[in-house]
Amino acid sequence: MSSRSYTGRHYAGRHRVQQRRARLPRALSSGFVLPTAAAGALVVTAAGATMAESAPQSFDLTGRQTAMVRTQEAADEQAASDIATRRQDANIEAAAFQGRAEEKARAARAARREARARAAAEAEAERLAKKWVRPVDVWxxxxxxxxxxxxxxxxxxxxxxxxxxxxxxxxxxxxxxxxxxxxxxxxxxxxxxxxxxxxxxxxxxxxxxxxxxxxxxxxxxxxxxxxxxxxxxxxxxxxxxxxxxxxxxxxxxxxxxxx
The missing domain is CATH 2.70.70.10 (Glucose Permease (Domain IIA))
Structure with missing residues (x-):
């Protein structure tokens, strides 16, 4: 026989025994799409085994654990508040210290100005006190x-x-x-x-x-x-x-x- 289908099934004049492959179910072929619910619930292994997908687990805290968490949160909030208070107090104290230093400097400058003015006034008063005038205006x-x-x-x-x-x-x-x-x-x-x-x-x-x-x-x-x-x-x-x-x-x- 000269047809390609016939030629392809014979080699060296002998019949090749065709091996039958195990066929996957249609549901697992690349061209078949499972429904969403089924795809999420079923996993098929290469050997044909199936297992259900594990759902996310939720952990419920006990009352004592909840209290501990809340206590820790309260402690953190209090610590943050204390830090903010101390920072504010430090800023206030620094501002007060700077204010006192500036006031002291202003007072020192004012004292120096007053001392210079007083010395100048005293010198002028002494100069005027030591001037000479006539004992009688007209004689x-x-x-x-x-x-x-x-x-x-x-x-x-x-x-x-x-x-x-x-x-x-x-x-x-x-x-x-x-x-x-x-x-x-x-x-x-x-x-x-x-x-x-x-x-x-x-x-x-x-x-x-x-x-x-x-x-x-x-x-x-x-x-x-x-x-x-x-x-x-x-x-x-x-x-x-x-x-x-x-x-x-x-x-x-x-x-x-x-x-």
């Missing part, structure tokens, strides 16, 4: 320093109207203030540089012994008391309060810019 010299009528006229006479204010010439201390027979109402002032002035023939005294005076402070009024021939200020300058040696007031006034 007319009627008698100079020197001998007259056989006696030393130890000062100069500055004529001015009775009641004209008399001023301390600079910062100083009143050594004496009162009435004497020759000078009438008289005031002695020791100044900061050691100079001493005598004001004589005053009509009124406005200071007391031991009083501190500053430039321009009123110490009394021009008058005509004591041995005087008219209202005037008898201005006498002493080299030192201890010995009482008089000096010519004119050069002294010139040296202090008051003449």
């Amino acid at each position: 007319n010299v009627t008698s100079g320093f020197g001998y007259r009528w056989g006696r030393l006229h130890a000062g100069i006479d500055l004529a001015a109207a009775t009641g004209t204010p008399l001023h301390a010439m600079s910062k100083g201390t009143v050594l004496s203030a009162g009435y004497t027979s020759g000078f009438g109402y008289k005031v002695e002032i020791l100044y900061w540089d050691g100079s001493t002035s005598w004001y004589g023939h005053m009509s009124r005294i406005d200071v007391v012994a031991g009083q501190e005076v500053l430039p321009g402070d009123q110490v009394g009024l021009v008058g005509n008391t004591g041995h005087s021939f008219g209202p005037h200020l008898h201005l006498q300058m002493q080299s030192a309060p201890e010995d009482g040696t008089p000096i010519d007031p004119v050069p002294w006034l010139q040296d202090h810019g008051l003449w």
